[in-house]
Amino acid sequence: MNNNFKTFFRKDSSRSTYNITSTIQLMLHFNEKAKRNPITGYILVSLGVLLSASSGSWDITNHLLNKPETFFSPPHAGIYIGVAIVLSGSVMVLSRYYRSSSIISNNDHYINKLIDLPLPMKLVTIGVVMLVSAGPFDFAWHSAFGLDGLLSPSHSVLTIGMAVSSIGALLGMLSSNNDQNNNDDNNNKSRKFNTSITTNSSSSSIVDSTNNDDNNTSHAVSPILIIIGIIPIWITVSGLIHMASLPFSDTEYFNFNPDPTLAAIVATLAFPFIVSFILFSSFQLSVRSRRAKRMFGILSITGIVFIIINLTTAILTNEYLVPTIPFYILNIIPIVAVDILLSKLSTPKTKIVNYVAGAVIGSIFFTLYYPLITHTYNEVLSNSQTVWPSLTSSIYFKMIDKIYPLMVIPAAVTGIMATIISSKLIQDKN
């Protein structure tokens, strides 16, 4: 386990967990640890976004089933609790930064303060401002135009805010973790640090310093952090793609539904890209962080976590889709196969292995984004019918023969492109 987690969860002799008898004491304890440890704030931001975005997915299914809604419906509660967690995480990150920073004057304009922030904090701050402002914006939109669809200005602000803050949180976790490791190294002169992730006001990159010991994993980024950081990005960007492609945005005042053909093209290109980019990046990050040439497991776990979230929020919540759970779980097979392939054969010189991995991962998007994707492609079918909750699976399985053969090649190509871009972003920074 990562040192920060050890620090956070270990039994402290001066503050034994047995002595914490109230929630307030526990929160104070938590806050005290967080003050000393910036990574905790970033973890909270990621977990908050994860809760909000997953609840958003659940909310879409709830609307499809059209169960009666109140403000306190479980999906809405999840969204708002998630936003509160993001907010608290960002406050922890920023307050710690300003307390420890001697560069920033209290007289600086807040714009200057924002510009001077390291990139991860900047992204988290921008994302949180968008998240918080989306609430009143959404209320105003509802008041003026009644019920809105999936794609609306206020929902866009909310989802983009979640995506931006989750990207900031991942970068922050990676940089904070290494900063912490570097601090540990400075305290232990006998050990030579071999890696650092530097973050400055304009960029964040993974940088290797002289490395004499490829197998040294003492400065590793915890695999848990990679998963916690990358999954919210995947979920929120997927949400943005759904917003741009699902036909759920025709309301009384506005019809924001995308053109069906354009929506199908967006889905066919964007979903394979994000699946391949996220899963391949999780593998790359795990390899880089562990200083190992081969690293099995993180890609698989990332994929499985995504499958579990979609299973929980979009399939289990619709009783008619429960019989299709075994079908959906089969998505694990290609993901694990690609993980094995990469961990056994991938090297910086064997790009063909990466391309094969990207093509395979990209081409599974059609099953990975079941059942919501049914609504997108149903619109372009010549004999399209209303996708009732009880008919979703039968319509989906009928369209596999017609749609999937047309999509598999562009999806594979886009998946390959995603691995190339991921490699550029992660490897070339070294």
Next chain:
Amino acid sequence: MSKPFLSKAVPVITNVTMSALEVRLGKSFNIFVTSTNQGDTADIQIVSISFPNLTRIDNGNIITIKNRNFTQEPEFIEIGDDTGSKYSGLSEITTAKYPFIEFFSRPWKTDTIYQSEIEIKPPVVGKFMIFIKAVSLPYNNEFSHYPHTGIKDHQEEFVDTYYVNVKN
């Protein structure tokens, strides 16, 4: 792969109770409608109550919903509004020739009972007609609607007819 399960809901109007069969002009009467689903869970099941003698619903003056336990808000359709026809949902659109109220629940689970009570104050003397029907969606077969025979309304769907004599 096994054939996907297809839901087959069976909507039934189990009871219609009128508080009076004859009323004086200016007085009101109540109609109490009970419906259930005797098949599989329906994605949507609608109970439609139409008023062919009315030119508008005039909610609160002519028609007042006294009670209902449906999961969704009722929809009021006025003359000239677009509405679905031939049990197609909204696939085949027609224009409403008289006003009606659609009570609906989604989903409507097996054997669940939903009821509505409406107070009606007929505006003119004569036979005040009321059409009642139930439809489940998605529409599968003749059991997806109730009644199965009889006269057809402006949506080309079967209805049960009820009336009250309105006298001076």
